[in-house]
Amino acid sequence: MTETDKQTHRLVANGHFQIVYATPEILLKRTSRFRNIVMTRNGNKFTSNVLAIAIDEAHIPSEWGSFRIEYQQLPILRDYFPTASVVALSATFSRRIKRHIIDTMSMTDLVLIERSIRRRNILKMVSPIRQPGYTDLDILIPEGISHRNDIPTTLIYHDSIEGGRAIAQYLRKRLPSHLRQDGKEIVRIYAGYLADDVRSLYENDIQMGPTRILICTDACGMGIHLKGIVRVIQWKVTSNLGVEGIDQRFGRAGRDSSQRQTIAVAFVDPTLATPFFRLSGTSEPMTVGDENENENENEDEDEDQDKTSIRPPQRRKVSKIPPNLSDLLFRLITPVLPSNKAEVQSLLTEIANIGRASHSSHQYFHRTWYKQDVGGLWFINVVGGCRHKVLMALFDDPATFEEDFWDETQMCCDICVKAALDTGLLDQCPVVHGIPLSIGLAFYTEFLQPTVSTSTSAGGDSSEPLSHPICKTRIDKVKDAIRLWRTEIAKEIKPRVPPPMVLSEKAIGKIAKAVKSSVLTETLIRTTLEQSGINVKRSGISKHIPGLVEVITKCLFKSAMEQPQLPIPALPGRPLAPAALPFIRTSAQIEYDMLERQVAEIQEVNTAKENRKRKKQEEHSRRGKVIRTTQYNNMINIDSVVCFGDSQSLIIRAYLFPLLTKRTCRQWRNLKKRFRTSI
Amino acid sequence: MATLNRQTLSSTAPEEILSIIRHVFSTVFDEEPYDWQVEVIRAILAGRDIIVSAATGSDKSRVFQVPALTLDGAIVLVVAPLKSLLRNQVLYSQFHLPLKEY
Numbered sequence: 001m002t003e004t005d006k007q008t009h010r011l012v013a014n015g016h017f018q019i020v021y022a023t024p025e026i027l028l029k030r031t032s033r034f035r036n037i038v039m040t041r042n043g044n045k046f047t048s049n050v051l052a053i054a055i056d057e058a059h060i061p062s063e064w065g066s067f068r069i070e071y072q073q074l075p076i077l078r079d080y081f082p083t084a085s086v087v088a089l090s091a092t093f094s095r096r097i098k099r100h101i102i103d104t105m106s107m108t109d110l111v112l113i114e115r116s117i118r119r120r121n122i123l124k125m126v127s128p129i130r131q132p133g134y135t136d137l138d139i140l141i142p143e144g145i146s147h148r149n150d151i152p153t154t155l156i157y158h159d160s161i162e163g164g165r166a167i168a169q170y171l172r173k174r175l176p177s178h179l180r181q182d183g184k185e186i187v188r189i190y191a192g193y194l195a196d197d198v199r200s201l202y203e204n205d206i207q208m209g210p211t212r213i214l215i216c217t218d219a220c221g222m223g224i225h226l227k228g229i230v231r232v233i234q235w236k237v238t239s240n241l242g243v244e245g246i247d248q249r250f251g252r253a254g255r256d257s258s259q260r261q262t263i264a265v266a267f268v269d270p271t272l273a274t275p276f277f278r279l280s281g282t283s284e285p286m287t288v289g290d291e292n293e294n295e296n297e298n299e300d301e302d303e304d305q306d307k308t309s310i311r312p313p314q315r316r317k318v319s320k321i322p323p324n325l326s327d328l329l330f331r332l333i334t335p336v337l338p339s340n341k342a343e344v345q346s347l348l349t350e351i352a353n354i355g356r357a358s359h360s361s362h363q364y365f366h367r368t369w370y371k372q373d374v375g376g377l378w379f380i381n382v383v384g385g386c387r388h389k390v391l392m393a394l395f396d397d398p399a400t401f402e403e404d405f406w407d408e409t410q411m412c413c414d415i416c417v418k419a420a421l422d423t424g425l426l427d428q429c430p431v432v433h434g435i436p437l438s439i440g441l442a443f444y445t446e447f448l449q450p451t452v453s454t455s456t457s458a459g460g461d462s463s464e465p466l467s468h469p470i471c472k473t474r475i476d477k478v479k480d481a482i483r484l485w486r487t488e489i490a491k492e493i494k495p496r497v498p499p500p501m502v503l504s505e506k507a508i509g510k511i512a513k514a515v516k517s518s519v520l521t522e523t524l525i526r527t528t529l530e531q532s533g534i535n536v537k538r539s540g541i542s543k544h545i546p547g548l549v550e551v552i553t554k555c556l557f558k559s560a561m562e563q564p565q566l567p568i569p570a571l572p573g574r575p576l577a578p579a580a581l582p583f584i585r586t587s588a589q590i591e592y593d594m595l596e597r598q599v600a601e602i603q604e605v606n607t608a609k610e611n612r613k614r615k616k617q618e619e620h621s622r623r624g625k626v627i628r629t630t631q632y633n634n635m636i637n638i639d640s641v642v643c644f645g646d647s648q649s650l651i652i653r654a655y656l657f658p659l660l661t662k663r664t665c666r667q668w669r670n671l672k673k674r675f676r677t678s679i
Numbered sequence: 680m681a682t683l684n685r686q687t688l689s690s691t692a693p694e695e696i697l698s699i700i701r702h703v704f705s706t707v708f709d710e711e712p713y714d715w716q717v718e719v720i721r722a723i724l725a726g727r728d729i730i731v732s733a734a735t736g737s738d739k740s741r742v743f744q745v746p747a748l749t750l751d752g753a754i755v756l757v758v759a760p761l762k763s764l765l766r767n768q769v770l771y772s773q774f775h776l777p778l779k780e781y
Contacts, residue, residue: 018747021757021765051753052723054743056768058730060760074758081756086728087719087743091735098730107728113715115733196766203767224767251735395732 009037015045024070027077039080050084053077058088059097059244075104091117091251092244094375095396096352116399117392120407121254122232123263123432124387125414126380127439129236134170136267140213140233141174142434148179148186151212152433154231157249159238164189164215167235171213187213227256230433232264243375247391261410263432268380268441332377335384336393338401344393351375351394380441387413414440470516474556478515481555482508485548493540502539507532515552522549688724688750696721703748708741716742724750740768 012020012034026034038046055074078086088101102110129136140154158164172183179186188211190202205211207227232253234246246266254262336344351374375394382390385404392400404416406425411417417437420426429438437443470478482503490499507529514528522545529536529545536542700720704712712720715733719742722729733739747755759765 015752015754017754019744019755019757021759021769023760023765024758027756027758046754049752049754050756051746051750052743052755054755054757056740056757056759056764071760077756077758083726084756085723085726087723087731088729089731089733089739089742091733091739093730093732098732101730105728107730109727111719111722111727111729113719113729113731113733115715115731117732117734119734199766200770224764225771248735255735 006033006037009034013038013044013046015049020046024074028070028073047080050081052085052087053081054087054089055101056089057248058101059090059092059094075106078106092247092395094244094352094394095348097244098396114396114398117395117397118388118399119251119254120410120412121259121262122250123261123411123413123417123437124250124391125263125265125435125437125439126387126441127265127267127414128441129267129269130439134167134235136439137167137171137233137235138174139435139439140231141171145176145179148182148212149209151186152230153206153228154213154233155206155226155229155249155252156213156215156233156235157217158215158235159217159241161189161191161193161217163235164191164217168215185210187211188215190214190216192217224252225255226252229253229255230260230262231435232262234264234266237266237268237376237380241376243379243391243394246376246379247395259410261432263435265435265439266380332374332381333383334378335382336389336400337385338403341401347378348393351378382415383442384415386416411437414442418442470556475512475516478552478555479508479512481551482511482548485544485551489541489544489547493544503534503541504532507534511552515556522546525549693721696724699749700745703745704741707745707748712741712745713738716745720745720749 011017022034026032027039028035038044060071086105086107088105090097101107127136137156140156141151145151156164156167158167168187168189171187172180175183175186185205188202188205190199194202202211202214203224203226206214206229229252232250234241234249237246250264250266253264254260332347334340334343334347375390378394379387379390389400389404391397406416406420408420408426411420411430411432414437417426417430418440421429429436429443431437483499486503486508487499490497490502494502510528510532511525514524525545525548526536526542529541534541536545697717700712700717704710704716715731716738719729719731723742723746731739731742743755743757747753757765757768759768
């Protein structure tokens with residue numbers, strides 16, 4: 001498309017074509033031939049005859065504006081075609097994006113058409129990844145098949161090409177032996193780097209039959225019309241995907257006129273799921289300091305000096321992570337029902353506010369990743385109502401608060417199926433196109449602790465039971481830590497008395513026992529000490545209790561990895577035991593270490609990449625050929641890094657994410673120092 | 680195929696516009712237009728700005744394909760984010776729409 005010859009351009013300029021399709025780059029890049037030949041000449045037939053400018057998938061401009069600069073310039077089209085009407089189309093317009101488009105495209109005489117975005121024939125489901133590797137995808141290839149057509153047509157989305165290849169190889173191996181020789185045809189990868197004719201071939205093959213499973217990167221994410229897809233799988237939900245991305249991809253299923261039941265499953269990292277929000281307790285919302293901000297800004301300017309001219313003029317600085325974010329996380333289980341309309345609407349406003357606070361500047365766009373995710377997290381973690389309803393609420397569907405009905409012929413989501421099973425409308429858990437619905441997250445939530453209400457969670461003084469007790473080796477370490485602490489405070493309180501007189505072994509045992517099975521708080525320690533016969537106030541221990549809590553917490557953090565993981569129960573039918581998840585109280589620490597490792601890995605990969613690039617460039621310059629390199633900072637694939645723990649680690653990532661995308665580690669080092677000292 | 684004329688568009692009766700839109704839908708796509716599609720197309724012909732939020736797979740692309748076929752000499756410029764998406768739509772248009780060159 002980009003290399004269209006001059007003649008075609010002239011034909012376009014003379015108004016030969018009725019529908020002209022173009023990417024924003026073709027229209028608006030300064031060096032674009034199309035812009036120079038077709039658009040700049042005044043009064044050619046094309047510019048005077050344009051009736052409408054249709055912006056397809058219009059939710060994209062505000063999402064991708066940061067790395068596809070031309071998207072920010074779309075309003076210029078208004079000047080080129082002053083009489084043309086602008087039509088913005090999308091299936092995933094959130095309130096924020098709608099507002100953004102109306103503002104930037106200066107739409108005044110506006111017609112707003114809001115149709116229901118609900119697709120009843122897609123069963124939308126979220127499932128935790130519970131087995132190592134790609135084992136969870138085994139269900140995609142039914143057992144004992146004789147013909148390739150026994151595999152329902154499937155799209156698998158994964159956001160890295162390497163990962164996509166690995167999935168393809170895995171699935172090809174899983175094919176029965178008589179089909180394995182055609183494995184490369186049955187399972188195919190569809191990615192941005194493929195040539196146009198190859199893509200057409202693949203698109204044709206998945207619709208006509210020979211290809212049964214197509215593994216896609218975003219190239220196939222939206223708008224593409226493929227007929228007859230009955231299963232859509234999103235493998236891992238990354239933070240840059242956002243709820244729009246999830247829904248767009250889900251929408252690829254069932255796009256033919258027959259309204260037959262199709263299924264879309266998002267496999268998510270278990271750390272994204274509810275128990276972590278609910279049990280980790282609140283943590284102090286940290287804010288990004290101003291100094292950090294300025295530092296970042298300077299670097300930005302160094303990096304893209306040439307881009308400064310096209311920044312929107314009304315740039316607003318965002319210096320703080322919204323303090324309500326951590327509170328908000330606890331509310332992301334709210335079901336969308338007619339009865340709690342007010343609650344849902346306040347939640348929606350908050351989500352929209354988070355977006356708006358940071359919306360006006362593309363420079364900060366990438367660091368506000370969490371705002372996209374808030375919607376996604378809600379979609380994943382909602383524990384009642386219907387999953388469709390969350391999407392409908394987010395995308396301003398007029399039918400959001402209408403009463404729902406259960407339709408056995410067109411099941412809508414795993415939560416509804418679970419409800420139908422609970423109320424006896426269904427006797428057994430259905431299997432849709434080979435996917436047992438029992439793998440859904442709704443089935444897994446029955447193992448959760450009773451809901452911690454959002455109002456009490458702020459206090460954190462009630463002693464909640466832990467989902468599974470701390471193991472013996474760790475408790476022994478806690479005891480040792482308490483003993484050390486005892487000798488220290490004994491010197492201060494009663495210098496002449498041996499330490500065991502201050503705190504007996506029995507009392508230590510009791511504290512350890514209490515710590516073993518419930519959430520550690522000061523009140524817990526206080527009551528345990530009083531129960532073991534120590535007068536906390538008079539003995540002078542009282543003021544040392546915060547210190548004790550700190551000692552125990554540190555000890556638990558350090559020994560986190562020694563906690564044994566319980567075996568994962570077999571599928572299907574049995575839900576996942578919560579113990580298969582990493583241990584909750586220390587998840588922040590585990591994750592912190594993990595992130596640190598991954599940052600190192602990513603840096604390594606990046607330097608290797610850059611070295612390679614430099615070598616290539618040197619080689620080319622030796623041959624007298626200059627190649628242009630473009631660096632899309634935001635396009636590093638970091639899906640393995642992104643997993644949500646408690647809100648504290650969420651905030652760590654709020655730091656981390658921009659650092660990764662900026663490929664700079666200076667702030668990261670600063671952060672590391674700060675974080676270490678704060679623990 | 681009956682088409683509208685730009686000069687006389689403002690004086691054309693709404694019923695006539697509607698019948699032409701229906702005609703284009705039935706001859707080209709062999710389907711009945713939804714009310715919202717007609718509404719959008721009318722707004723486009725009236726030169727208003729439109730935001731359309733409709734489900735995936737609900738034939739949103741019709742609303743910009745049809746005006747190009749309905750109004751004589753009109754050109755619709757479609758901006759889409761991905762090359763693959765463009766190609767998909769262009770192929771479709773080439774095979775299924777009775778486009779003409781002027």
